[in-house]
Amino acid sequence: MQVFNLNSVKPLNNDDMECKTLHKDLIFYLDNEVSNQKRIEIEEHLAKCVDCRSFLSFLKEGMQIIEKEKNPEVSPFFYTRLSARLEEKPEYQVQSQWARLAQPAFFSIILLLGIYGGSRLGSNASFPKVNQPATSSIQMLNDFEAEPIESFLLGEL
Amino acid sequence: MDESELIKGIQQGDNKAFRLLVETYQRMVVNTCFGIVHNTADAEDLAQDVFLEIFRTAENFRGDSKISTWLYRIATNRSLNFVRNNKRKRFFQSIEETFTGGRNRNSEISENRNDQPDQNITDQQRSDLLHRAIDRLPEKQRTAFTLNKYEELPYQQIAEVMEISLASVESLIHRAKKNLQEQLYECYKKKCV
Ligand SMILES: [Zn+2]
Numbered sequence: 123m124q125v126f127n128l129n130s131v132k133p134l135n136n137d138d139m140e141c142k143t144l145h146k147d148l149i150f151y152l153d154n155e156v157s158n159q160k161r162i163e164i165e166e167h168l169a170k171c172v173d174c175r176s177f178l179s180f181l182k183e184g185m186q187i188i189e190k191e192k193n194p195e196v197s198p199f200f201y202t203r204l205s206a207r208l209e210e211k212p213e214y215q216v217q218s219q220w221a222r223l224a225q226p227a228f229f230s231i232i233l234l235l236g237i238y239g240g241s242r243l244g245s246n247a248s249f250p251k252v253n254q255p256a257t258s259s260i261q262m263l264n265d266f267e268a269e270p271i272e273s274f275l276l277g278e279l
Numbered sequence: 280m281d282e283s284e285l286i287k288g289i290q291q292g293d294n295k296a297f298r299l300l301v302e303t304y305q306r307m308v309v310n311t312c313f314g315i316v317h318n319t320a321d322a323e324d325l326a327q328d329v330f331l332e333i334f335r336t337a338e339n340f341r342g343d344s345k346i347s348t349w350l351y352r353i354a355t356n357r358s359l360n361f362v363r364n365n366k367r368k369r370f371f372q373s374i375e376e377t378f379t380g381g382r383n384r385n386s387e388i389s390e391n392r393n394d395q396p397d398q399n400i401t402d403q404q405r406s407d408l409l410h411r412a413i414d415r416l417p418e419k420q421r422t423a424f425t426l427n428k429y430e431e432l433p434y435q436q437i438a439e440v441m442e443i444s445l446a447s448v449e450s451l452i453h454r455a456k457k458n459l460q461e462q463l464y465e466c467y468k469k470k471c472v
């Protein structure tokens with residue numbers, strides 16, 4: 123069955139198929155990672171197909187960016203800055219010690235205020251459905267944590 | 280000074296040994312970070328964090344791998360973290376923008392342009408495209424690809440850095456290239472550059 127179909131549409135489909143198969147290997151062709159046999163096939167196709175040639179040069183120029191940009195010049199003050207940061211260390215620790223005390227105090231106050239506010243609200247409420255919006259927003263935050271959703275949204279930027 | 284002497288010196292808090300380590304490996308660490316974050320200033324900041332971490336945790340270094348392997352591991356982990364945090368930040372920024380209608384993006388782009396003043400627009404667009412494509416690779420593919428393409432590491436050393444098998448490295452890099460090619464082809468078809 124399939125053989126007959128293939129034969130009947132051969133003139134139109136063959137080149138297309140060849141292009142598609144070829145596209146999958148061009149990046150490996152550029153990196154010299156194809157067999158000799160494959161290399162010959164690719165070069166024969168490239169000789170007769172403008173579109174694949176044009177994509178190949180697009181791909182090549184794109185990948186060449188790496189060669190152009192890699193090993194950027196490192197600032198001559200790299201070590202000077204680094205050693206300054208090394209000496210910063212004690213000061214930073216003092217600060218973080220302060221933060222270690224201040225943060226729990228701050229959150230305790232928030233928590234106490236929350237409990238107080240909650241009990242006030244609770245005493246005024248007539249039924250227990252007050253909880254619902256809170257849980258759904260927690261659900262939403264959990265969704266943001268999920269990488270696929272996040273990258274899906276970011277993919278559009 | 281060989282590697283074990285260097286490490287011993289750093290473990291004893293010898294600043295000269297630390298300076299030697301930094302000067303020997305700074306190009307390598309900055310370049311590795313750069314391959315993942317695509318920005319020189321950020322790459323240098325991250326490289327500094329890498330060396331600070333080395334200085335502070337030197338006593339944990341077991342000496343059963345090369346210093347470079349250790350540095351590559353910390354550099355790639357920190358850079359991936361940086362990109363992850365940035366992504367999150369930009370995600371919330373974009374939410375904010377949709378609410379406030381504000382657009383800070385133009386200034387962001389021109390800042391990037393100033394970073395590399397001698398490049399023409401086409402090259403800039405090409406590199407933006409490539410960076411976007413690399414950023415979309417799954418993290419393991421991105422790590423293996425960066426170490427291979429930016430640092431030209433052989434697969435065996437990539438396997439040591441990532442603590443995976445040689446076959447996994449081969450497959451990660453193969454898939455990374457395929458993915459990049461597909462993304463570039465999509466762009467080529469749509470004439471997105
Ligand atoms: Zn073709």
